[in-house]
Amino acid sequence: MHLTLENAEALLPGGLQPTSVSIENGLIVMGKGRSVDLTGCRIFPGIVDLHGDGFERHLAPRRGAMMDMSEGLFAVDAELAANGITTAVLAQFWSYEGGMRRPEFAQKLVNALLQVGDDLLTDMPLQLRLETHLIDEYPDAEALIDRAGIKYVVFNDHLPHDALEKGKRPPRLTGQALKSRRSPEAHWALLQELHNRGPEVPKALAALAARLRDKGVQLGSHDDATPEERSAFREMGARIAEFPETREAAEAAQSAGDPIVLGAPNVMRGGSHAGNVAAAELIKDGLCDAIVSDYHYPSVRRAAVQLADTLGLEAAWRLVSERPAEILGLTDRGRIEPGLRADLVVLDPKGRVGATFSAGQLAFARGAIAARIMGTG
Structure with a gap:
């Protein structure tokens, strides 16, 4: 053509x-x-979406009712294109949380992408979001990273440590247990076990990070709350700061030259649904390198257009195209x-x-x- x-x-x-x-x-x-x-x-x-999990609604629209993932990926392809997204990083969990976040789902997604990837129009690289306390599962996760050729891994810690430290049943326990196909008692016991292994995590995670870096994998962290957290991940080579929860964490990232990724839905809402720092405030102060869809693909374009009023159109669109491409090392787009x-x-x-x-x-x-x-x- x-x-x-x-x-x-x-x-x-x-x-x-x-x-x-x-x-x-x-x-x-x-x-x-x-x-x-x-x-x-x-x-x-074209929009380069550095982090999005909106694909999940097409692959598993209801709990226990997983569709053919191949057909689901074609539906994702269509939605992405309808929103101007030409490169979409699919942010897939490897977690204890169950449902679409369980390791088995990640394996099936990789299989589907390997099967139909050449027929998709949108470029859909995978990001693996690895829960840091799943130490015993690091080898399986690393094997998937190798098999799928994943070049972007982010470290998450979603454990409700405050509740577990006090011996309290955390919120959403029953729902997570059902998604994980465990009883609430078994799921609570697992959370406590993972929490208690906290002292082992830094050394094990640093070793994993070193192996991944040697393979050319980019690393990031998710929801840094303090400068100290950002510094600890930076020392492991996790340079990309996804969704810092506080201004202090974002400022620490910027001062060290770490790219900062913020969510477009946060921009459109005027603040975080979880009560964290408002993305628009950080963007206004230059504490942002990429705006991403997070859980809602239409928000990326809308956020760029909205921010054009304050940043100028060129600077605003750069946050959804040129800059995320640079972060990923994609010099051809x-x-x-x-x-x-x-x-x-x-x-x-x-x-x-x-x-x-x-x-x-x-x-x-x-x-x-x-x-x-x-x-x-």
């Missing part, structure tokens, strides 16, 4: 400019192909320049996604924009 998208404004290095953008063999190229009139539209680099992947999103005159191109392939189109691209309108 050789197309030239004409009569639109495109977000180029330097800002929004009237120009034409040509696509051929999956790349942005010089020269002219079949003309597509996009008068009134704007063309942006995130900008509109000749020679890069033709990952593009076309916004119609009302600011809605009218079309998405992923590596030059038309992944989504709607209404009048679709008709213009197809040459029927």
Whole structure:
């Protein structure tokens, strides 16, 4: 396919400019192909979503009612493209929490991606979110990382340590137990066992982190609450700070040059649903390198558009395209320049996604924009 998208404004290095953008063999190229009139539209680099788990609703829409994961991934592909996302890091848990967070689910997701990955239009690399206290499961998790070629691992600690330290039954115990296919008593005993192994975690986790770094895996931490937590993970080589819970943790990350990842739903809500620091406040003060979907794919584009009022459109969109691509080491995308992947999103005159191109392939189109691209309108 050789197309030239004409009569639109495109977000180029330097800002929004009237120009034409040509696509051929999956790349942005010089020269002219079949003309597509996009008068009134704007063309942006495709969104690079560094962390999202919205895929879960397609793969297992109800507890115990897992659909064919292959079909579910095609549904994920369609939703991502409809929201202008051309690279989507699927954030998959390896956890004691059960349900879609259990190790068996991670194994099945990897199998499905290996089976149909070449047929997906959106680039969907996996991130493994590993619960730090599952020390005995590190070898199995590492084997999955090797088998799937996972290049981004994040360390989580979701244990309710305060309650466990006091010997109290933590909230949501029964629900977690049901998802884990354990009795509440067995699940509580497991949580207590994991909590009691806390002193073993730093040494074991540091050794795992060293092995993963040697394989070229990028490491991050999740929900850092204090500068000390961020520092401890940094010393292990976990340089990416996902969703710091406090300004102090975010400032510690920035002062050390660690990329900071914040959630688009937090921006759209005007604050964290868990009572943590508001993402918009951190972004306003320059304490953010990437805005991600977290659990809601439409929020990424909407957050960038909303933040354009304060940051400027170029700076705001950079947080959802160029900068996350840089963090992942993907030098072939995130900008509109000749020679890069033709990952593009076309916004119609009302600011809605009218079309998405992923590596030059038309992944989504709607209404009048679709008709213009197809040459029927």
